[in-house]
Amino acid sequence: MYGCHQKDSASPGAAAPAKTIITALVWAPDWPEEMLQIAAAFSKENPDIGVNVQFMVGNSVEANIKPRIASGNLPDLVSVNPNAYSADLADQGILAEVGKTAAWNNMLDPLKGDWTSRRQSKAFGISGGVATVLMYYNQDMFEKAGIKALPTNFREFLAICEQLKRAGFTPVMWNGGFPNMLGNGPFSFGFANNVVAREPAWKKKIDDGTLNLNTPAVADIFAKMSLIVERGYVQDGYMATDYDGGIRLFKEGKVAMAFHGSWAAGLLLHGNPFHAGVFIPPWNAPGKRVVPVIGSETGFAVCDTPNKAAAMRFLEFIAGKGFGILQAKRQNISPFRQSAGAIAGDPRIVEYTRVVSRYPVTASPYYSVLPSNSIESLHRLMQDVLLNRITPKQAAQLLDASVKNEAKMHYK
The missing domain is CATH 3.40.190.10 (Periplasmic binding protein-like II)
Incomplete structure (x- = not known):
């Protein structure tokens, strides 16, 4: 009663x-x-x-x-x-x-x-x-830097970073102090375009321990993260930038781009002293179709x-009723067919999600891809690569060993 x-x-x-x-x-x-x-x-x-x-x-x-x-x-x-x-x-x-x-x-x-x-x-x-990972960008900075078109592959992405840097802007925010976002951002998109695009059975092979991650393609995932730093495209003190700090950098107009999730749309797209937009992170090679990241x-x-x-x-x-309270701030994509009283997601995120959900090949966010112990290992590996403690090749070897060990322990 x-x-x-x-x-x-x-x-x-x-x-x-x-x-x-x-x-x-x-x-x-x-x-x-x-x-x-x-x-x-x-x-x-x-x-x-x-x-x-x-x-x-x-x-x-x-x-x-x-x-x-x-x-x-x-x-x-x-x-x-x-x-x-x-x-x-x-x-x-x-x-x-x-x-x-x-x-x-x-x-x-x-x-x-x-x-x-x-x-x-x-x-x-x-x-x-519905979780998507995307690139938020400061449209005013792009215009002042003379950028006429959004990048469609990683080579073009590096080119606009250089253009932004020459115009006096910090191109992109890197959450070195909160590796969760490095995992959601450059790792997830690197995995999508370097692994998922080449191996349709990647999920099954992770589970049974037969997916080979000790490859040049996986090393390239880590190398891309390091390259952005080496070319001076990230903010000062990036290794100490936490979750909230990274969002503040973007909102205060101190960086031109933020690699972030749809769950932060309400914060990143609203209340800014500039116009903000979004685009698919172009972590694909020239001539290859980008594989976007979308999931739960x-x-x-x-x-x-x-x-x-x-x-x-x-x-x-x-x-039910509580979801509307979340959406009032987050403006993400609802996971429900009906959301009574909930505010619809931001139109830019709704359209982005609609577009990428129709791509022939998509990948999942890293937290639903890797075994739990490998997630924790990955956080350290990404930070170690950025601090030049290990090479991208060594990071790929260690990640491969972690994932295979988890499969051996739990799935055989």
């Missing part, structure tokens, strides 16, 4: 019904206030449930989850990525089945495969949005705890 119903029939002086407190461990690097608003709105509508919101820190969702599992201190609701690690948690019974929720039924069908475990076909989470954004799952029923109600609220 809900507490409000009990209150109507209870005698004076009767003890108040017990209130369930659920813990929500959430990845919200640029929308913590909105998450608190959602929790408050949910508790107001559901007075029998309180929400203790805890925010993830560091560079990955998985690094926040693993210690909680190891210590047996599971949250009731948790942010998860649509990857093999989360799917394994579902198959192990750590994440609850969400396939019977209204949120799952309302989620776009093309996204459901990302959130279904391969072995036991469990629906383990609800997407936070980090989403939400319910852990199999004693508070599972209450957490499931909160999940439904986040994907």
Whole structure:
């Protein structure tokens, strides 16, 4: 019985019904206030449930989850990525089945495969949005630098970077202090155009450990990141630039471009003292068609705890009435067929997503591509390459070894 119903029939002086407190461990690097608003709105509508919101820190969702599992201190609701690690948690019974929720039924069908475990076909989470990675750019800087056309391949991208630099502008923002964004940006697009474009069975081969990443093509992914730095196309102190700092650099007109996700559209496209636009990051070679990155954004799952029923109600609220609170700031692409009360995504992001979703070959964001331990390894490898501690070739060798080891440990 809900507490409000009990209150109507209870005698004076009767003890108040017990209130369930659920813990929500959430990845919200640029929308913590909105998450608190959602929790408050949910508790107001559901007075029998309180929400203790805890925010993830560091560079990955998985690094926040693993210690909680190891210590047996599971949250009731948790942010998860649509990857093999989360799917394994579902198959192990750590994440609850969400396939019977209204949120799952309302989620776009093309996204459901990302959130279904391969072995036991469990629906383990609800997407936070349709995730695309793109290049945001300062149109005023481009005009002042005399750039007449957007680049369509990596050679042309280097040329406009040089043109911007000669005009006195810093061409592009690099999140060296937050390697998560290096992974989402130049690594994801490098992987898309250097690996996915050449190997249609890349997902299966990562799982079974037969995908060879110790190749010149994978070394080139790291080399491109380093080349942008070597030519002086990034901001000063780029290795200390964190997530929020990178967004500020773009919004304050200190860099001409930001390699970022659709989830930051509300921040990057609005409230600027200049006109902003977007284009597909041209990480393709001349004469090759670009492979864009599109997939599921980090989403939400319910852990199999004693508070599972209450957490499931909160999940439904986040994907329902709460989603409008998120969209008011983020203006991303909704993962749902119907989003009551939610603001539509920014028209530029809607059009970008429409265009890239029709490409014959697309790739997924890196966090849904790599095994969880390889994600953490990749973060260090990218930073080490940028700091000249290792070569791009060595980074490819180490990444290959990590991915193969994960396959050996978990998928054979």
